[in-house]
Amino acid sequence: MIDTLLASLTDGLLIGVVYGIAAMGLTLIFGVMNVINLAHGPIIALGMFGVYLLFTNLGFNPYVALLPVGLFGLLLGVVIYFVAVNRVIDAPHLSSLLATFSVSMIIVGLGTAIFTTTFRNVDYSLGTLSLGSITVPLTRVVSAAVALLVVAALYLFLKHSRLGKYVRAVANNRTSAGLMGIPSTRVLAFSFGLGTALATIAGGLIAISLPFTILSGGVYELKSFVIVVLGGLGNPVGALIGGLILGVIEGVVPVFMKTTWVPVLEYVLFVLILLVRPQGLLGAKK
Numbered sequence: 001m002i003d004t005l006l007a008s009l010t011d012g013l014l015i016g017v018v019y020g021i022a023a024m025g026l027t028l029i030f031g032v033m034n035v036i037n038l039a040h041g042p043i044i045a046l047g048m049f050g051v052y053l054l055f056t057n058l059g060f061n062p063y064v065a066l067l068p069v070g071l072f073g074l075l076l077g078v079v080i081y082f083v084a085v086n087r088v089i090d091a092p093h094l095s096s097l098l099a100t101f102s103v104s105m106i107i108v109g110l111g112t113a114i115f116t117t118t119f120r121n122v123d124y125s126l127g128t129l130s131l132g133s134i135t136v137p138l139t140r141v142v143s144a145a146v147a148l149l150v151v152a153a154l155y156l157f158l159k160h161s162r163l164g165k166y167v168r169a170v171a172n173n174r175t176s177a178g179l180m181g182i183p184s185t186r187v188l189a190f191s192f193g194l195g196t197a198l199a200t201i202a203g204g205l206i207a208i209s210l211p212f213t214i215l216s217g218g219v220y221e222l223k224s225f226v227i228v229v230l231g232g233l234g235n236p237v238g239a240l241i242g243g244l245i246l247g248v249i250e251g252v253v254p255v256f257m258k259t260t261w262v263p264v265l266e267y268v269l270f271v272l273i274l275l276v277r278p279q280g281l282l283g284a285k286k
Contacts, residue, residue, distance in 0.1 A: 003133040004255055005252065005255055006133070007134045007135065008251040008254065008255050009251055010134055012247040012251020012252060013144075013251070014140040014141060014247070015144075015209070016244040016246055016248060016250075017147045017148060017244065018143055018144065018147050018202055018206060019223055019224070020147065020151070020227065020244060021151060021198050021201065021205075021239075021243070022199060022202035022206075022220055022227075022243070023223070023224040023242060024151070024198050025040065025197070025198030025199040025224075026040050026195065026199070026225070027228040027234055027236060028191065029192055029195035030228070031234030031235070032167060032170060032188065032192075032195075033170075033171075033188050035085060035096045035192075036100070037100050037195065038101040038104050039103040041104065041217035041218040041220060042103075042104050042108050042218075043073065043076070043200060043203070043217065044200070044217035044220050044221065045203060045216055046073070046076070046111070046217075047073060047200030047201060047203025047204045047207070048120075048203040048206060048207035048217070049207075049214070050065065050068070050200060051203075051204035051208065052120050052121075052212075054068065054069070055124065056122075062204070063142065063146060063208075066204045066205070069201065069204045073196045073199060073200030074197040076193070077189075077192045077193030077194070077196030078189045078193040081192040084102065085100065085192060086188075087099075112214055119211045120212060121210075121211040122208050124139065124208060125137070125138075125139065126139050126142060137209070139209055146205060151236075151240060154198070154236070155236075163190065166183075166187045167187055167194075169182055170182060170187045170188060171191075202220070203217065203220070206220065225270075226246060226266055226270045227243050227246055228242065229273055229274060230242035230245060230269070230270070230273055231282055232279055232280025232282040235280065241281065241282065242280075246266060249265060249266060249269070250266075253265055
């Protein structure tokens with residue numbers, strides 16, 4: 001029993017790191033421009049298909065394929081921002097929700113027409129890693145390590161690069177940043193692209209371990225919402241911690257009860273956090 005629990009806990013923590021960077025993309029966009037991106041799930045699915053197509057058609061190593069997939073996500077996010085978000089960024093929240101929801105429907109519609117809803121998987125294995133009685137797929141370990149590298153790179157970028165400081169300045173006060181000569185519109189477009197790049201990378205990492213369809217992104221979008229509410233909207237560190245918590249729930253709960261209870265418990269936790277601490281575990285009180 002203990003061995004099974006430890007193995008499930010380890011597996012949950014590893015997938016939780018990947019969930020964390022998926023949610024980080026969502027919370028970064030909200031933290032910088034106060035926009036909830038309802039196209040987040042379909043963009044995750046595009047990351048899945050990006051890695052799949054580069055792996056099956058061009059023979060890319062799936063982890064190497066994350067580089068062009070992430071770049072694609074960045075450029076796609078910039079395009080989405082200028083086409084759909086820029087015009088409504090100062091409008092009521094419903095306008096930006098409808099704009100990103102429209103983008104979501106376009107991606108899902110085109111993706112379904114092109115790829116259908118047949119399940120795909122990236123047939124790639126690195127074997128297993130055994131630590132005593134615990135055995136986990138090595139792809140899960142590498143994916144978690146890649147996710148942590150992405151988190152570290154994001155932290156260093158936002159903390160020390162000039163563009164990263166611009167992003168933080170615009171997030172803090174867009175008007176003052178503009179008065180100081182910071183090109184707010186371009187910084188906002190880049191920030192949206194950075195959030196979508198994180199989503200596509202997370203999708204690619206998920207695709208390496210789990211089967212998927214063009215509709216699979218919706219599941220991870222819902223998980224991302226649970227995570228950002230858990231960690232605190234606009235807080236990237238909270239997103240990572242929330243991802244780990246959700247991963248632990250998904251890993252440990254099936255040891256004691258049916259797997260069908262996992263989403264039930266996740267959304268019960270979601271409602272409890274909204275009722276007890278709506279700003280999230282790491283969110284500041286207003």
